[in-house]
Amino acid sequence: MRITPIAIALILAAVTPDVDASVQSSTNMTVNAEQSKVAVRPEDLPEPVKSTLSGSYAEWKVTSAYLVTRDDNSQYYEVNIKRAEETSTLNLDKYGKKID
Structure with a gap:
């Protein structure tokens, strides 16, 4: 064949x-x-994160927040914010500094 x-x-x-x-x-x-997300109440965010939000983002309202843990065990906060019809997502470390 x-x-x-x-x-x-x-x-x-x-x-x-x-x-x-x-x-x-x-x-x-x-x-x-590679990562996991756990919901966090806005009032339970660390003080440095709240400070950043109340300073540079005082006009914005937090709609949701998550503690994200990467596969290397590093963590950051993913914070969803809204101002009028505009929305944005911030990634902040535990010290309130923006990260990529």
Whole structure:
């Protein structure tokens, strides 16, 4: 029995989508494992974070806040703020300094 190039192409076409799907799924799982988020009440934020918010962002209202822990165990606060129709997200360390 001789396998023709057309047969090889059909076999590869049938196998390729499954390989791509499994690669994509494992990538998504890795991203989810790299950090975790825990909700924090705005009043429970550390004083330096509250100080930054009440200073530079006094016109803004905190809508939600999270303590984010990265896979290297470093932490920062993700703070969602709103002013009129404008919204923004700040990432602040425990000292109230902006981080990327």
